[in-house]
Amino acid sequence: MSSWQVIQQGLPLFEKGFGLTLWLSFVGIIGSIIVGLICSLLQYFQIPVLSRLASIYIEISRNTPLLVQLFFLYYAFPVFGFKLNAELCGIVGLIFLGGSYMAEGFNGGFDGVSKTQVETGKAIGLSRLQLARYVVFPQGFTLSVPALAANMIFLIKETSIFTVIAIPELTNTALDLIGMYYRSNEYLLMLVIGYAIILIPLSIILTILEKRVRYGTFGN
Amino acid sequence: MAHSGINVLFEGRNLVRLFGGLGTTIEIAAVALVLGLILGIVLGVLRTFPNRLLRLLLRLYLEFFRIVPTVVLLFLFYYILPRQLGVNMPANEVATLVFALWTAAEMSDIVRGALISVPKHQRESGLAIGLNRWQLYRYVLIPQAVSLELPATINLVTRVIKTTSLLMLISVMDVINVGQQVVEANNQKYPTGVFWVYGIIFIMYFVIDYPLSWWAKRMDKKRLERANG
Numbered sequence: 001m002s003s004w005q006v007i008q009q010g011l012p013l014f015e016k017g018f019g020l021t022l023w024l025s026f027v028g029i030i031g032s033i034i035v036g037l038i039c040s041l042l043q044y045f046q047i048p049v050l051s052r053l054a055s056i057y058i059e060i061s062r063n064t065p066l067l068v069q070l071f072f073l074y075y076a077f078p079v080f081g082f083k084l085n086a087e088l089c090g091i092v093g094l095i096f097l098g099g100s101y102m103a104e105g106f107n108g109g110f111d112g113v114s115k116t117q118v119e120t121g122k123a124i125g126l127s128r129l130q131l132a133r134y135v136v137f138p139q140g141f142t143l144s145v146p147a148l149a150a151n152m153i154f155l156i157k158e159t160s161i162f163t164v165i166a167i168p169e170l171t172n173t174a175l176d177l178i179g180m181y182y183r184s185n186e187y188l189l190m191l192v193i194g195y196a197i198i199l200i201p202l203s204i205i206l207t208i209l210e211k212r213v214r215y216g217t218f219g220n
Numbered sequence: 221m222a223h224s225g226i227n228v229l230f231e232g233r234n235l236v237r238l239f240g241g242l243g244t245t246i247e248i249a250a251v252a253l254v255l256g257l258i259l260g261i262v263l264g265v266l267r268t269f270p271n272r273l274l275r276l277l278l279r280l281y282l283e284f285f286r287i288v289p290t291v292v293l294l295f296l297f298y299y300i301l302p303r304q305l306g307v308n309m310p311a312n313e314v315a316t317l318v319f320a321l322w323t324a325a326e327m328s329d330i331v332r333g334a335l336i337s338v339p340k341h342q343r344e345s346g347l348a349i350g351l352n353r354w355q356l357y358r359y360v361l362i363p364q365a366v367s368l369e370l371p372a373t374i375n376l377v378t379r380v381i382k383t384t385s386l387l388m389l390i391s392v393m394d395v396i397n398v399g400q401q402v403v404e405a406n407n408q409k410y411p412t413g414v415f416w417v418y419g420i421i422f423i424m425y426f427v428i429d430y431p432l433s434w435w436a437k438r439m440d441k442k443r444l445e446r447a448n449g
Contacts, residue, residue, distance in 0.1 A: 063378065063429035065385035067396065068422050075403070076415040079225075111444060153286075160289035161386070171291055184299040192288055192296070199287045 006186040010177050017173030018194050024087070024169060025156040025198075028094035032155060033148070035095055036102025043103075044110055044132065054103070061100035066161050069093050074165045090162045094155060101151045109144025110136055142213045149206035153199060160195075170194045225412030229420060234402050238417070241398030242424055248312060248392070249384045252319030253377060259320065260327020265357060267332040278328065285325035290383050293318050298390045311390045319380060326376055334369035335361055371443070374436035378429045385425070395421055 001009075039054040061069075070093045073084065084092065113136050121135040163172040174191040178184045229235050267278050285293070297318050301307045309317070338361050346360040387394040399421050403414045 059430060059433075060426065063382075063433055064422055064425045065382040067385040067388075068418065068425060071396070071418050072422060076418045079412045079415050111441075157289040160291040163291065164389070171289070171295075175295070178299070184303065188292075188296055188299060191292055195289060195292065196287055203287075 001183075003183075003186050006181070006183045007190060010187060010190060013173050013177065014170070014190055014194060017168055017170040018197075020167070021156075021159050021169040021194070022198065024090055024094065024159050024162065024167070027091050028098055028159070029152050029155055031091065031095035032098025032102045032151070035099030036104075036106055039099060039103035040106035040110070043107060044136075045128075058100040058103055061096055062104070066093060066097045066158050067164060069096055070161065070165055086162075086165045086167050089165055090159070090167050094158060097158065098151065098155045101154065102148060105144045105147035105151055106140070108147055109142070110140040112143040113139045145213050146210050149203075149210060152206070153203060156198060156202070157195070225410050225414075226416045228402070228406045228410040228413030228416055231406060231410075234406070237398050237402065238395060238420065238424075241393060241395035244312070244392065245384045245387065245394040246428075248316050248319065248387065248394070249381050252316045252323060253380055255316075255320040256323025256380075257327055257373070259324035261331050263324060263328035264331025264335065265362075267328055268335045282325045282329055285322050290318070290322060291386055291389060293322060294386060294390050311387075311392045315384075315387050315390060315392055319383070322383075323376065323380055326379075327373065330369050330372045330376065331365065333372075334365035337368060338364045367443075371436040371440040374432050374439075378432045378436070381429055381432075382425065395424060 039058060042051045042054045045051075070089060073089045073093050074086065077083070117135055117139065118131065121131045126134065159169055160171040162169050163175060166172065168176070170191060174187045174194075177187045181187075229238075263278055263281075267275055269275070288296070294315065297314050298311065301309060301314065342360055342364065343356065346356045351359065384394065385396055388397040388400070391397065399417045403417050406413050
């Protein structure tokens with residue numbers, strides 16, 4: 001069989017895997033942003049107990065590999081009667097990991113707001129909530145955009161690890177096909193192209209977005 | 221409880237084997253980091269040179285390693301090196317090579333970023349007092365860039381250590397692979413053993429990575445305080 005035929009033969013399966021990778025990344029990224037934002041706000045307003053819990057969660061999630069987190073969810077939890085199917089495990093794992101990265105991204109943005117801005121706000125008598133609403137958040141969010149963009153790309157790439165719990169996304173599809181037909185060159189090429197189709201346009205869009213929001217900064 | 225799951229760790233040589241696996245993991249990470257960071261610094265400096273072709277090539281190198289997930293990189297090298305180039309390396313060495321090249325790509329961007337964010341007047345003052353390019357980098361740019369890039373470099377180190385968890389995919393006997401074997405071998409006797417084995421691996425990674433990321437965070441905070449008054 002020629003390479004071209006091999007590629008054509010694998011195409012339908014790859015399309016499925018491609019769709020699944022996109023879908024899992026999408027859900028994972030949205031979930032991570034929500035979890036990250038909540039953690040970051042808890043820390044910003046220094047809510048007692050909860051902010052402490054948020055920072056413990058962030059340290060645990062940031063300092064352990066996704067693969068180990070997934071193994072824990074997928075193999076260790078069912079022993080105690082807490083069973084999720086593979087896809088749900090993947091999404092929960094990705095959000096568990098991504099939440100802390102996004103939280104750090106938001107925190108970095110809020111910390112980056114210059115002290116003069118905050119102090120000027122205090123000087124004109126803004127309350128804590130007003131200060132957050134009118135001074136820190138508008139500037140902080142724009143400052144955190146580059147970090148959030150980098151995290152999105154990172155999370156999409158992390159979905160390739162889902163292959164260890166047998167979710168049929170792109171990487172898993174390619175490895176399966178290689179296992180069946182031994183045409184590693186063709187299928188690996190398709191795999192790389194698959195990720196490139198998702199990630200190259202996305203990184204271009206995000207770069208443009210970063211440049212656009214930079215107008216939102218003040219001073220300097 | 222006669223067969224409490226935690227005892228799986230003390231059965232036979234299980235704990236010793238797990239730490240042996242951790243040793244393999246650390247060894248691969250360490251060698252890859254040393255090679256990758258050195259190569260990355262060189263490439264990063266080269267990327268600030270005016271030669272356009274060189275910059276384009278290094279940029280392509282970076283983007284390739286950025287866009288392709290590490291899992292895929294491992295498989296690419298694992299399948300393609302022996303078949304296309306006739307290089308037969310054991311999986312450990314393939315993994316070390318992949319991690320070193322990946323580290324170098326990421327490091328080159330960190331170094332470049334730090335070098336170009338040294339204030340322009342520093343570079344120009346250096347040129348004005350007649351330093352040549354080597355002296356400019358050696359005495360002006362690199363010393364200032366180091367403090368800018370250190371937190372990012374440490375974060376990269378923690379990322380590489382975390383990414384070594386992927387070694388099991390190309391059947392390197394790393395800590396996770398050993399863990400899997402321990403779980404499978406003891407599944408009958410200790411049904412809840414899986415929790416403890418993966419639990420201790422979880423803790424191992426955390427114990428290695430947490431101090432590093434704490435250090436990086438503290439340095440970043442200090443730098444921000446200095447910059448922000």
